[in-house]
Amino acid sequence: MKNNVKIARVQVNLTQQQLAEKIGVTRQTISLIEKGKYNPTLKLCLSICDVVQKSLDELFWVDKEERTK
Numbered sequence: 001m002k003n004n005v006k007i008a009r010v011q012v013n014l015t016q017q018q019l020a021e022k023i024g025v026t027r028q029t030i031s032l033i034e035k036g037k038y039n040p041t042l043k044l045c046l047s048i049c050d051v052v053q054k055s056l057d058e059l060f061w062v063d064k065e066e067r068t069k
Contacts, residue, residue, distance in 0.1 A: 008052040
């Protein structure tokens with residue numbers, strides 16, 4: 001899954017640690033999400049969206065090719 005979490009986080013002037021604290025996860029979790037190495041739950045995705053003031057579509061998407069794998 002590709003995402004724009006890092007870009008959105010930087011735009012609202014938050015560190016990984018600050019974002020993690022706001023949504024109740026570890027900084028390592030945020031790092032893995034930003035690198036695309038961890039697929040967050042829908043609830044976690046929505047929490048991130050709320051904090052960075054972006055829509056789900058703006059932050060997370062899956063290419064058609066990836067859906068068929």
